[in-house]
Amino acid sequence: MKISEYFFYTSKEAPASAEIASHKLMLQAGFVAQSSSGIYTWLPLGLKVLNKVANIIRDEQAKQGIIEILMPTIQSANLWLESNRYDSYGAELLRFKDRRGQEMLYGPTNEEMMTDIFRKYVKTYKDLPKIIHHIQWKFRDEIRPRFGVMRGREFLMEDAYSFDLSFEEAKRTYDKIFKMYIKIFKRMGLTPIPVQADSGAIGGNMSHEFQILADTGESTLYYDKEILNITDENDFLKIKDLYAVTDEKYDPAQAKGKVLSSSRGIEVGHIFYFGTKYTESMHAKVIGKDGNSLYPFMGSYGIGVSRLVGAIIEAFHDEKGMIWPIPVAPFDVALIELASKSDEVQAFTEELYSDLMNNNIDVIYDDRKNVSNGSKFNDMDLIGIPFQIIIGNKYATDKTVEVKVRKTGERIDFNSKEALLKYLSSELNKN
């Protein structure tokens, strides 16, 4: 993509309305534009990241045999009357009427609708277990939206719903998703900390929040530091056994004798087992092997997709701007053409641009004229593309092309295009 043809607007100064790094940077770098409190337009760069995050989630779910559907944003109040949540859900639920006076709502979550779909189609134990997920915009009319996309009112969420025939099987499903979540967050370059959360009336160790460490997080965590050393998601049972809670669940008596770390965290995922709560209230029964009908055991599992974009920035940035992990970067490579008297510079940059695209490297080409070199450097640092290829007078004089690694600041010179392409392909495929 050539910047001259793109929708690329950065600003030198961060907007005064933003407080935390991710919010400031997203506005300054033109990733999002605020529409009203807690509601944002996703501009091209932000949207690319959002889609990459969503696709990693989609990919891992597919690997686990979790089926994707897409439920609507608008729901009928009738379903919520069935589950008795229409009254118990507070003002966070955005309610309105259609032209016929029918009570509607903008979905804050989809347990009811999912159970409704399930009961329409699934009639026998032979079809279970089933796990279904979707990625859709939600609306929760938060008392106080804040921190940009981290606590928006409208937000993109991935939510999965599982149906099992027994508690034991539901438990296995829960563990499978627990493990998958660790893998998903690690693929984005993050270190997730699963903490115990309120598990409702059912009890047991069956609700976890997945937190990302960041000073600007809204939760305070107490956790066994060992958790950070477990890098393989296959060791998830060890992770599950280690002590980790948010401050509201922190109990000094339980924590006695343990060496705990305390940090702020951002909740990016939440998994929950709730048994037959919705299948019973909404009469979603299947016929069992013995001929008797039974209520399937459910769990639901959510990841804040739009929140993750902010959370990743909180985890990876410096005073110059964002530093994207490769799997979620808006572009793999920034190609910076510096001003030069030599026509060769532009000709070579154009040529390299084609070569990069032919090698399936997603490149943003800063071909802007009348923009100073310093502005180009600063813009590319700001938007945090992992690798910058800089072509200027060094090329004109001795055919040297420089690569700057955004994360480390390391600079590497290349004297052949082949060596450069080889280096980039190998670096980009490490993840």
Added chain:
RNA sequence: CGGGGUGUAGCGCAGUCCGGUUAGCGCGUCUGUUUUGGGAGCAGAAUGUCGGAGGUUCGAAUCCUUCCACCCCGACCA
């Protein structure tokens, strides 16, 4: 919802206390020109319902009333 704050050009701000000609500055934008390895120089130019509505006054960005929007702290957070 309680507390605090802000609204003046696309962005960042001054001016408001103490009312007084055509409302300023920096960045950005446009034209020309010279530059170009870390947010360029020079010359010129455009851009405003001063958040909205009422009111006081000869006169309101400035004072009064009221409404709205946004931000921060808290409470809230299937």
